[in-house]
Amino acid sequence: MTTAPTSTNPPLVCWSCHERTLGTHFCSSCGKLLQLPQAVDYFALFEMPRKLWIEMDGLEQKFLQLSWKLHPDNFVNASERERELSLKRSSELNDAYRTLRDPVARVEYLLGIEGARKEGEHRQQAPPELLEEVFELNESLDELREARASGGDLAALKTRLESAEENFQEKLGEVDAQLQATAREWDATLDGDAATQNKIKARLNELLNRRSYIRNLVTNVQKELL
């Protein structure tokens, strides 16, 4: 396996042979399974740059390769320390794969390690162009609950809510498209200046907040339509 330590991943000392080692997963001197240094993030775990566009087949290949190598079955006869490490590293790898595979979770994670994820900031306003529709949606939901309680006409209300759901699903699609476009911008400025990067991070953060807002609305409607 190629080992390409990044700047965030300084060489560490192997717990077994006490040599300074360059490996990410296995010691370059004695070959023992290494403990992940604190600084290693999911991207570094897969030895990838912090890019938001990830080639899925490649990621899966790498995941399978690594999970094969780190698998506890390979360490049945090893020391207790190695058995524990293999278990821990395997579970870390699974978390990393799950996160990087999901395009939204990936952006959220990136902003987190870049220190740029801000949820529900004080005085944050809901997107104004959405509010009118959100208000109407809430009114329809209210009416549906009332009709349900009093045995009123549900069919017409349900149709209205279904079209509202469709509408918000569409908006969700728009946000996802914007998220994708902004992610491409991030990749293009990976080696760019900090100011531009910060601007992109702020925009990604805003898009994530908007996404979770719309996502919650859709979930609420779906709950009532069940």
Next chain:
Amino acid sequence: MAYSDKVVEHYNNPRNVGSLPKEDPNVGTGLVGAPECGDVMKLQMKINPETQIIEEAKFKTFGCGSAIASSSLATEWVKGKTVEEALSIKNTDIVRELSLPPVKIHCSVLAEDAIKAAIGDWKKKHGVEVPVTEKAAH
């Protein structure tokens, strides 16, 4: 979570629930929302263009008890006040009156924003006449 007596009182007997005709030139509508909790608040005021006095106020809020109480209180407070007096209402006044806990402060912020948005809408309908005293601040 325990609500204060005043919140419960407003929640059980909300004042001025309803709506005013949005198209009426004398009616200002403020629609605000907080994405973190999904609250939406609509506050409307009927304002006399001559006296600048808020003659009528209505609200409809989808949200928690504190959000409903905050908007109910806001409509109570602005009624009979001039536009300028209403603009001086601060969210901290609402927090104090309703004894809102820190986690519910955003509800009062929303109510203050709603007052400002409604008056802003009314001003826009009347060709953005900024009150004289605001200009005379220096």
